[in-house]
Amino acid sequence: MKYNPQEIEQKWQQRWAADKLYEVTEDNGKPKWYALTMFPYTSGDLHIGHWYAMAPSDVHARFKRMQGYSVLHPMGFDAFGLPAENAAIKRGIHPFTWTMQNIANMRRQLKSIGAIYDWGREVVTCLPDYYRWTEWFFLKLCQAGLAYRAKAPVNWCPRCQTVLANEQVVDGNCERCGTAVIHRDLEQWFFRITKYADELMEHKGLDWPERIKTMQRNWVGRSEGTEISFALDHPGVAEKEIRVFTTRPDTIFGVTFMVLAPEHPLVEKLTTPERKAEVEAYIYRSRHETEIQRLSTEKEKDGVFTGAYVINRLNGRRVPIWTADYVLLSYGTGAVMAVPAHDTRDFAFARKYSLPIEVVIAPPGWQGEELAEAYTEPGTMVNSGQFSGLPSQQGVTAVSEFMEKMGYGKRTVSYKLRDWLISRQRYWGAPIPIIYCPKCGIVPVPEKDLPVLLPENAEFRPTGESPLKYCEPFVNTRCPVCASPAKRETDTMDTFMCSSWYFLRYASPHFDAAAFDPEKVKYWLPVDLYTGGAEHAVMHLFYARFFVKAIRDMGLVAFDEPFTRLFNQGTIIAEHQKMSKSRGNVINPDQYVVELGADVVRAYLMFLGPWEQGGEWDDSGISGVSRWMDRIWSLVLEPYQMKMGASLTERLVECGTTYESTCRDLKRATHQTIRKVTEDIEKIKFNTMIAALMEYSNYLSRVKEMAIVEESEWREAVDTLLLLLAPTAPHVTEELWERTGHSYSIHNQPWPKWDEALVKEEEITLVVQVNGKLRDRITVPASITEAEARQLALDSPKVKTHLAGKDIANIIYVPKRLVNVVVR
RNA sequence: GCCGAAGUGGCGGAAUAGGCAGACGCGACAGUCUCAAAAACUGUUGGGGGGCAACCUCCAUGUCGGUUCGAGCCCGACCUUCGGCACCA
Numbered sequence: 001m002k003y004n005p006q007e008i009e010q011k012w013q014q015r016w017a018a019d020k021l022y023e024v025t026e027d028n029g030k031p032k033w034y035a036l037t038m039f040p041y042t043s044g045d046l047h048i049g050h051w052y053a054m055a056p057s058d059v060h061a062r063f064k065r066m067q068g069y070s071v072l073h074p075m076g077f078d079a080f081g082l083p084a085e086n087a088a089i090k091r092g093i094h095p096f097t098w099t100m101q102n103i104a105n106m107r108r109q110l111k112s113i114g115a116i117y118d119w120g121r122e123v124v125t126c127l128p129d130y131y132r133w134t135e136w137f138f139l140k141l142c143q144a145g146l147a148y149r150a151k152a153p154v155n156w157c158p159r160c161q162t163v164l165a166n167e168q169v170v171d172g173n174c175e176r177c178g179t180a181v182i183h184r185d186l187e188q189w190f191f192r193i194t195k196y197a198d199e200l201m202e203h204k205g206l207d208w209p210e211r212i213k214t215m216q217r218n219w220v221g222r223s224e225g226t227e228i229s230f231a232l233d234h235p236g237v238a239e240k241e242i243r244v245f246t247t248r249p250d251t252i253f254g255v256t257f258m259v260l261a262p263e264h265p266l267v268e269k270l271t272t273p274e275r276k277a278e279v280e281a282y283i284y285r286s287r288h289e290t291e292i293q294r295l296s297t298e299k300e301k302d303g304v305f306t307g308a309y310v311i312n313r314l315n316g317r318r319v320p321i322w323t324a325d326y327v328l329l330s331y332g333t334g335a336v337m338a339v340p341a342h343d344t345r346d347f348a349f350a351r352k353y354s355l356p357i358e359v360v361i362a363p364p365g366w367q368g369e370e371l372a373e374a375y376t377e378p379g380t381m382v383n384s385g386q387f388s389g390l391p392s393q394q395g396v397t398a399v400s401e402f403m404e405k406m407g408y409g410k411r412t413v414s415y416k417l418r419d420w421l422i423s424r425q426r427y428w429g430a431p432i433p434i435i436y437c438p439k440c441g442i443v444p445v446p447e448k449d450l451p452v453l454l455p456e457n458a459e460f461r462p463t464g465e466s467p468l469k470y471c472e473p474f475v476n477t478r479c480p481v482c483a484s485p486a487k488r489e490t491d492t493m494d495t496f497m498c499s500s501w502y503f504l505r506y507a508s509p510h511f512d513a514a515a516f517d518p519e520k521v522k523y524w525l526p527v528d529l530y531t532g533g534a535e536h537a538v539m540h541l542f543y544a545r546f547f548v549k550a551i552r553d554m555g556l557v558a559f560d561e562p563f564t565r566l567f568n569q570g571t572i573i574a575e576h577q578k579m580s581k582s583r584g585n586v587i588n589p590d591q592y593v594v595e596l597g598a599d600v601v602r603a604y605l606m607f608l609g610p611w612e613q614g615g616e617w618d619d620s621g622i623s624g625v626s627r628w629m630d631r632i633w634s635l636v637l638e639p640y641q642m643k644m645g646a647s648l649t650e651r652l653v654e655c656g657t658t659y660e661s662t663c664r665d666l667k668r669a670t671h672q673t674i675r676k677v678t679e680d681i682e683k684i685k686f687n688t689m690i691a692a693l694m695e696y697s698n699y700l701s702r703v704k705e706m707a708i709v710e711e712s713e714w715r716e717a718v719d720t721l722l723l724l725l726a727p728t729a730p731h732v733t734e735e736l737w738e739r740t741g742h743s744y745s746i747h748n749q750p751w752p753k754w755d756e757a758l759v760k761e762e763e764i765t766l767v768v769q770v771n772g773k774l775r776d777r778i779t780v781p782a783s784i785t786e787a788e789a790r791q792l793a794l795d796s797p798k799v800k801t802h803l804a805g806k807d808i809a810n811i812i813y814v815p816k817r818l819v820n821v822v823v824r
Numbered sequence: 825g826c827c828g829a830a831g832u833g834g835c836g837g838a839a840u841a842g843g844c845a846g847a848c849g850c851g852a853c854a855g856u857c858u859c860a861a862a863a864a865c866u867g868u869u870g871g872g873g874g875g876c877a878a879c880c881u882c883c884a885u886g887u888c889g890g891u892u893c894g895a896g897c898c899c900g901a902c903c904u905u906c907g908g909c910a911c912c913a
Contacts, residue, residue, distance in 0.1 A: 211828060215908065218827080223912070246913060259913090301911075326911045336913045344825095345911050416912055537908080571907095607849070609837055613830090621836065621850045627864090628849085688838070691848035698848090767844050772894040774844060812893055817843050822893045 003633035005597020009731040013114060021745060022116040024072050026523045033069035034524045035061035036503055036563075038532030038540075039076045039123070043083060044102040046109035048587040048605075048617055049572045049579050055602040056569065056611055056686050057531045058115035062727035063681045065116065066751040072524050073116050074506040076123030077103050080131075080495045082165055085428040095428040096456070099126055109590065114598045114730050116747075121509045125498035130505065131430040132451030133515035134498055137547070138422075138433055139444050146192045146550055149442070152421055156184035163425040183287045188423035188491070189432060193546045197222065197415045200545055207565040209612075212537045219538045221416025223247055226400045228337065228409040230258065230310040230319075237269050242310055242321075245332030245414050249403065250395030251339040253384040254360035255312050256350065258321045259303060259336045261329040262286045270321060272307030279304050279323060286325040301326050301349045312337075313408050314399075315385060324349065332414050340374065347374035360384050361392045420543065422494040427458050427467035429492030437479035437486040446480050452488070466490040499540055500547040503527055503562060521557060530563035533571065541566070567684055570614020579617075587617050599729035600626045606686035606728065625690075629732060632697055635704065636722070636736045640714045643707045655706055662708045667758050669699050670720050674754040677724045693725055715740075723752050767818040768793045770802040786813050793819035 016022060026032070037057045040050055054075075061073035084095035103124065110117070123130060141147045155164040157174040164174060164181060174181055193200075201220045203213045225247040232241050242258065260267050262283045271279045282304045303324025311318055326345060327336050340350035340357040350357050359371060361379040378392045387395055403409035423432070431452040433445035445452055458471040468474055468490035479486040501515065507524040508517035541563070548562045571578060574585040592601050604625040609615055643651045652658060673696040680689035700717055703709065718740070726733040726746050737746035761782050766789060768776040776798040780789065790811050793799060799821065806823040813819050 211908085214828075218909065221912065225913080244913075248913080326913095328912075331912050333913095338913085343913070345913080348911095414912080534907080607836090613837095615836075618836075618850090624849045630864090687836095688848080691838075694848055765844075769843085769894075772843090772892090777844070810893065812843090814843060818894090820843080820893055 001637065003630050003732065005599060005629075005732065006594065008735045009112075009114060009598055012731045012734050013111065016745075017119075019745075021747065022118050024074075024118045024121065025070070026520065027070040028523075030068060030070040032524060032528075033061070033064040033071045034503075034527045034529075035064065035071060035073040036506075036527045036530045037073075037075070038530070038536065039078050039499070039502060040106065041078045041081060041083075042099050042102040042106065043581070044105065045581075045586065045588065046106050047579055048589045050109075051113065051589045051601060052572045052605050052614070053532060053569055054110070054113055054115060056606050056684075057529075058113065058117075059602070059606065059686065059727040060529065060531075060681060060684065062116055062730065062747065063751065065747070066723070066726065066749060068750065071116070072121075072506065073118075074121045074123070074509075075110060075115070075117040075119070076121075076502060076506070077106070077125065078495065078499055078502075079103065079124050079126035080429045080492075080498055082426070082428070085426060088428075094456075096126070099428075112590070112593050112598055113602070121506055123502055123505050123509055125430075125495070125502065126428075128451045128453060129510075129512065131454075131498070133505070134430040134493065134501070135433040135445070135450050135452060136447060136515055137497070137501060137551075138493065139447060139450075140554060140556075141191055141550060142444055144550060144554055146195065148190055148192065149187055150190055151185045152188045152190070153183035153185050154188075154425070155181045157181055180288055186423075186425070188421055189434075191420040191422055191546070193420045193543070194415060194417055196546055196549050197417050199549060200417075200542065204560070205564070206561055208563075209566065209568060212534070212541070212566065212568065215537045216542060219417060219542065222413060223415075224411070224413050225249070226403060226409050227333065227412045228252065228403060229313070230337070231313055232310050234270055234308050237266075239266060239269075242266065242335050243333050243409075244335045244337045245412070246337055248339065248342065248396070249399040249409075250381060250384075250387075250392045251342045251360055252312065252314050252337070252399055253381075253387070254339040254341050254358050255317070255319055255337045256340060256356045256358060257319050257338045258310055259327045259338055259346075259349075260306075260321060260323045261327040261334040262323050262325050263329040264323070264327075264334045267306060267323050270306050270308035275305060275307040279306055282323065301345060301352065303349065303353075305353075313406075320355075322349075322353075330418055331416060341371055342374055342376055344374045344376065347371075358383065420494075420496075420546070422497060423491040424494055425466040426492050427454075429495060430454070430498065431468070432489040432491055432493055434489035435477060435479060435486045436489065437482065437484060439484055440479055440481045440486075443479055443481055443486070449480065454492075466492070468492070496540060496543045500544045503530075503544070504557075518556075525557065526559050526561060527563045529565045529567065531567045531569060534568040537568070567612070569611045572614055572617050574617045576616070592619070592622065596622065596626045597629070597731070599732045600629055603629070603690055603728050607690040609687055611684060611686055628694055628697070629729065631701070632721070632725070633732070633736070635697060635701055636718055637739060640704060640711055641707060642709065642711055642714075648708065651706065651708060655708070657706075657708070659708060662703075662706065663710075663713060664762075666703055666709055666713060666717055668761070669696065670717050671754040671758040674720065674724065674752045675759055678751070678754070681727070690728065693721070693728075696724075697721060720752050722746060723749055764816055766793070766816075768796055768799055769818060769820040770799060771822060772820060775799050775802055782816065786815070789813055789819055793821060 035057060037054055040046070058073065061071055065071040079099050084099050087093060087098045088095045125131060125134070138147065157164055157177065157179055159177045159179040160174060173179060197220050201217050201222060225245055226249040227243050227245050228249065229241040229243050232239055244258070267279065267283070301324060303322045306321045306323055308321045309318045310321055327334065338346040338349065340346040340355065341359045342361055347357065349355070357371065359366070360381060360383050361375060362382045363375045363377065363379050381387050381390045381392055381395045384395070387398060390398060400409070400411050404411065431454055433450060433452045435443045435445060437443050455468070455471045455474040458467050458474070475487050475490060477486055477488055478484065504516045504521055504525065507520040511517045511520070544562050548557065549560065551557055552560060573579065574587055577583055577585060579586050589601060600622065604622045607625060673692055676692040677689050680686065680692065700721060703717070704714070722733045722736055723746065730747060734746050738744065763779055764782050766778050766780050767774060768778060776796045778792055778796060780792060790813060803821065803823060808821060809824050810822040811819065812822065
């Protein structure tokens with residue numbers, strides 16, 4: 001009759017599945033709870049990091065279920081993506097086969113966790129009944145005017161003739177062949193996420209970590225400033241101005257040069273013949289740099305003079321136009337007015353190329369001397385015409401107003417956030433449902449023709465084009481409008497598209513009349529608790545929020561935010577590094593599950609430390625949890641025998657207690673534990689929740705040994721232990737619940753409630769200090785008054801020795817805590 | 825460089841409306857059981873000093889200051905580690 005996790009876990013998992021115990025239904029008599037864990041990518045093996053993400057969130061969901069909520073806690077697979085295609089290229093296995101094999105294995109491993117996933121609701125993003133709706137959302141966003149085509153650079157490996165993802169570019173070189181990567185412009189699809197920039201910066205009504213909200217706000221990068229026009233008069237150039245964005249219009253009189261991004265369309269037009277060779281060489285070089293390199297602070301800023309000039313309208317000054325790659329086309333206007341005296345980058349650049357540095361904001365006590373470094377703080381405006389003498393903060397407004405009045409500029413807001421580029425020159429993704437017709441132009445595929453199926457037999461070896469381009473049966477089609485021969489879009493969608501709406505699909509995973517059943521979505525959404533790694537702090541969470549806001553404005557859903565509460569668990573690392581297949585430090589949980597049981601692995605992962613913290617994987621402590629589970633097994637199953645008659649009397653004397661007080665103590669411990677465990681789960685403090693359960697079971701062992709209380713009271717305490725432990729260790733508690741004569745299933749039992757009156761201590765320990773140093777502890781009734789407490793403290797012999805010969809200056813009393821006698 | 829979080833026994837970690845530092849567990853040591861070992865169980869376990877003894881006493885939460893009757897917790901400076909962002913005009 002030993003605890004055999006292998007046997008009981010399989011037994012119960014089969015029984016739960018057969019009985020559909022965790023089948024989810026919409027029960028309008030109950031409040032709903034949508035608990036979502038980020039679905040895994042189909043990498044092939046579930047490692048201990050996945051367990052760390054899944055097991056604790058399952059515990060929380062089970063807890064909510066016992067509390068009487070109708071709970072949706074689904075699972076699925078993020079199944080499109082680059083690794084499948086890489087595996088295909090490397091090993092000649094089709095991405096579909098590779099992905100589905102991995103899913104089969106991961107599903108088996110996921111089932112061993114013993115979670116309440118309703119597998120009937122599984123979602124797999126690479127299957128047509130799912131990506132059909134991903135395509136549908138694309139069309140909806142098109143209709144809403146949120147999709148557009150534009151040229152954008154991609155990483156290009158000239159040797160492999162292929163587009164590379166950022167992660168395939170290592171130090172500016174192709175990870176496969178080491179060739180230097182260049183940027184190449186392609187016509188691609190974008191979503192206008194910037195339209196929602198301001199709303200995305202807010203997190204109204206969201207219970208999210210402050211950290212993540214800050215990161216998202218930084219990602220939007222809103223900055224208020226002024227767009228200023230500089231007069232341009234260049235032979236043969238139609239443009240008569242260059243506009244720059246600045247947050248420091250107060251420094252306008254200190255502009256000594258201007259810098260354009262190398263990609264800026266004016267660079268080519270403005271460059272004078274004698275400068276042409278140098279400028280072109282510079283542009284060519286910058287094409288080779290990744291954005292990371294260009295933006296690196298390590299790199300010395302460099303650039304070249306174009307030979308052209310603009311006029312600063314405020315002082316009529318003619319300033320040279322340079323081009324330098326520290327200016328990005330994607331931010332602001334792609335042009336910067338350089339004020340070397342008051343900007344660190346401009347200062348370094350001016351020094352390097354001997355450009356003038358002119359002070360227009362005087363630091364406190366400035367005597368007209370040259371600056372050793374840029375002065376970026378506020379100060380007094382000098383050498384600034386009619387603005388001289390003004391404090392620079394006021395100058396910002398004053399100059400802007402003047403600019404607006406004169407028509408030289410306007411106040412504006414600039415965002416770091418860029419529109420979402422969703423085109424991927426890949427095979428393994430959802431097709432973009434667009435047809436290019438020579439007569440009608442860009443034609444969306446009609447909704448009734450969805451899904452545009454991904455052809456099975458495409459050639460996905462790198463060719464320099466999207467793999468689908470060479471799949472003629474796919475490419476060649478007819479225009480849905482005029483029926484003339486036309487061609488399909490051959491790029492596929494970013495996989496973040498798939499994960500931007502999967503939480504909606506779970507509400508009605510088999511609904512085939514739409515992406516989701518509005519009634520079901522109304523019932524389940526938004527997600528009440530979303531858990532996952534912090535690495536998705538920006539991209540995934542941001543895109544999903546954008547999606548919801550966009551479809552809300554279409555009237556498809558009635559809520560503003562998809563995830564009400566967000567919790568990020570930490571990362572489990574191994575050998576001081578993140579676990580990954582390529583590093584070969586992946587810890588497979590299967591061995592622990594076979595040897596010690598899923599319940600032990602679940603509990604151990606939660607016991608390790610705070611969930612948000614993660615940490616080094618170290619199995620040296622797992623035996624402690626395993627032993628604990630063994631002890632619970634025998635604690636519950638080995639018979640309880642209360643002492644009777646003379647031997648009871650003897651025992652009471654031995655323990656120095658009474659029957660009544662032992663019963664009261666047991667009740668109190670039970671109710672205190674219910675409260676502690678309930679509150680800890682709610683606060684997601686699983687490690688201390690487990691510690692409280694350990695303490696309680698240790699206490700119950702002592703109670704059992706004393707054998708003073710009635711068997712019925714003993715049973716009640718044991719039942720409570722099992723109920724409190726049920727979310728954490730679902731299998732062993734189910735087994736013990738059955739063996740102690742209860743009816744199936746423990747997981748359908750209500751969560752225990754505590755009685756505040758029973759939680760209260762009758763006696764408390766007062767700490768007595770003298771001058772803040774602990775001198776004695778006294779046990780007193782909880783109802784003690786201040787006067788009594790002071791007196792008892794002063795009566796303490798231990799305290800008296802420290803008071804001898806001194807004057808009492810003050811006595812501090814903190815109710816139920818301490819008495820501090822201050823002496824001099 | 826900037827932003828954020830964190831530094832507590834041999835180890836993972838408890839403890840914040842400022843109030844008993846080290847819960848719970850691992851490891852270690854000792855004991856019980858055993859021919860022996862493993863497992864299990866029981867006990868001890870932050871450091872120094874003192875006492876035959878139940879005990880007494882001093883020092884201890886990265887470092888140095890400060891506020892307070894009282895600081896792991898608050899304030900200032902510094903050191904270290906880990907995350908995130910990175911020329912944003």
